[in-house]
Amino acid sequence: MTNFSEHALEITKRIPKGKVATYADIAKAAGSQGAARSVGSALRKNGIAIKFAHRISQTSKAVRVPCHRVIRSDGSVGCYSGKGNKTGLLVAEGVAVVNGRVELARYKCRPEQIID
DNA sequence: GCACTGACCGGTC
C-alpha cells in the first residue's frame, strides 16, 4: 500500500455519517490535487466494500471504509466497480439522493473535517 | 522507465 492510497483511505474513513465528500476533495486533502482518478483506483484496489450497510457500527476491528460516501464533484453518485451504485447506502444514512445525485451544498462535508 | 488503465474533473457544445 502506498502512501497516497493509504492517506486517501484514512481520509475517506473520516467522512462523517450523513455527509459525503468528492473524489477531488479527497485527492486534495491527500496532498495531490487533481488526482481524483487515483483516489478511485486506491479505493478499488483496497476494495473494502459496501457491506458496511448491513453491519453498521460496532465491529471494533474491521476497518470498513465508507466508500459509498465518496461521490463525484458534480454531485452524481458515480460508479462502483462498474456495477451497483452507492445510492441505497447513502439514502440509508440520511443523504437524499435524487436521480443518482446528491445535493452537494447540503451534504458535502467541509475539507477541514477530513484533513489530517 | 515506458505504456497502459481507471470508483475522475472541467470546460465546451
Next chain:
DNA sequence: AGACCGGCCAGTG
C-alpha cells in the same frame, strides 16, 4: 441539463 473531449495523476505490469 446532458453528452463529448482532452487532460490529470497514481498504480500496475
